[in-house]
Amino acid sequence: RKEVEQDPGPFNVPEGATVAFNCTYSNSASQSFFWYRQDCRKEPKLLMSVYSSGNEDGRFTAQLNRASQYISLLIRDSKLSDSATYLCVVFSNTGNQFYFGTGTSLTVIP
Amino acid sequence: DGGITQSPKYLFRKEGQNVTLSCEQNLNHDAMYWYRQDPGQGLRLIYYSQIVNDFQKGDIAEGYSVSREKKESFPLTVTSAQKNPTAFYLCASSRVSSYNSPLHFGNGTRLTVT
Numbered sequence: 001r002k003e004v005e006q007d008p009g010p011f012n013v014p015e016g017a018t019v020a021f022n023c024t025y026s027n028s029a030s031q032s033f034f035w036y037r038q039d040c041r042k043e044p045k046l047l048m049s050v051y052s053s054g055n056e057d058g059r060f061t062a063q064l065n066r067a068s069q070y071i072s073l074l075i076r077d078s079k080l081s082d083s084a085t086y087l088c089v090v091f092s093n094t095g096n097q098f099y100f101g102t103g104t105s106l107t108v109i110p
Numbered sequence: 111d112g113g114i115t116q117s118p119k120y121l122f123r124k125e126g127q128n129v130t131l132s133c134e135q136n137l138n139h140d141a142m143y144w145y146r147q148d149p150g151q152g153l154r155l156i157y158y159s160q161i162v163n164d165f166q167k168g169d170i171a172e173g174y175s176v177s178r179e180k181k182e183s184f185p186l187t188v189t190s191a192q193k194n195p196t197a198f199y200l201c202a203s204s205r206v207s208s209y210n211s212p213l214h215f216g217n218g219t220r221l222t223v224t
Contacts (some may be wrong), residue, residue, distance in 0.1 A: 032210045043200055043215040044153075051210075087152075089213065096141065096160060096206065098213055102152035 001026055006088050006101035014109050017078050021104045023088030024070045030099075032091040033064055035073045037084045038103065044087055047073075078108045112137045116201050116216035123195075123223050131186045131219045133201035140206040142184035143213070146170060147198045156199075159184055160206050188221065195223045 006023045013019045025033075033050035048055065050062040050071050061074040071090075075082055088101035114135040123129045135142065141160045145153040155168030159178040173192025178184050184203075188195045199219045205211040 032212075034212050036213075041198070041220075043218045044213075045215070046212045049210050049212060091211075097155065097158070098143070098204075100153045 003027060003092075003099035004088055004090050004101040006104050008102055008104060010105040010107060012107045012109055013078055015078060015080060017108075018074065018076045019078060019106065020075075021073045021086055021088075021106075022070055023072070023101050024068075025088075025090045025099070026069070027090070027092050027094065027099075028066075028069060029094055030069075030090045030092045033062075033071050034089040034091075035060075035062055035071075036087040036089055038087055039084050047086070075106075078106075080108050080110060083107045114201060114203055114214055114216035116199075116219050118219060119217065121219055121221045123221070125223055126190045127223075128187055128189050129195075129221065129223075131188070131199055131201075131221070133184045133186065133216055134182055135184075135201075135203045135214075135216075136182060137203055137214060138181070139203035139214070140181070141204045142178070143202045143204075144168075144174070144176065144184070144186045145200045145202065147200060153200065156186065188223075195221060197221060 035047040036044040037047045038044040050064045054063045059076045063072045085103040087103045090099045117132045143158040144156040157176040159165035175187045201216040202213040
């Protein structure tokens with residue numbers, strides 16, 4: 001079983017739509033959680049950390065459910081510039097490693 | 111500004127040659143990582159280091175070697191033993207054992223071996 005699993009998509013949504021991505025993780029001792037954005041042929045860039053109480057940054061909202069071992073990312077009012085691959089990343093202090101989902105592809109259509 | 115610098119951005123080599131990818135950071139991070147990404151796939155861990163003069167194999171270490179002689183530097187050598195070296199290589203760093211400390215990535219080296 002993979003440490004982190006994501007639906008690869010693709011998600012194709014119209015501009016202005018709300019879209020949600022989920023990610024599950026297998027290690028209950030996982031400590032920190034992040035969403036990264038990766039544009040084609042570029043490095044991943046931190047979109048936001050995910051806190052236990054949930055957190056929001058503009059149009060982006062991240063949630064963590066430790067009991068069910070999943071994290072989510074909600075994007076409201078999608079823009080064309082949101083088109084990218086979104087990576088779910090989990091840090092476990094068992095081995096001090098980061099574990100990556102394979103990414104969810106989002107295309108926002110005019 | 112602090113960050114991670116990878117060089118070169120593009121690298122072309124003939125099969126059978128060793129090649130070294132550079133990674134330097136000025137974020138004062140203890141931990142550094144090397145990942146490989148193939149088209150349409152996720153990141154896979156090659157090697158990581160949490161302290162100078164120490165490093166551990168990741169999931170796909172065969173055919174690669176690293177050194178960590180300085181805190182700022184973590185070069186990766188792709189040897190001729192690596193069966194399929196053409197890929198996008200990403201170096202990253204983070205603080206060690208610090209809650210909610212994310213990974214910071216360099217802008218990557220795209221290696222093509224023919």
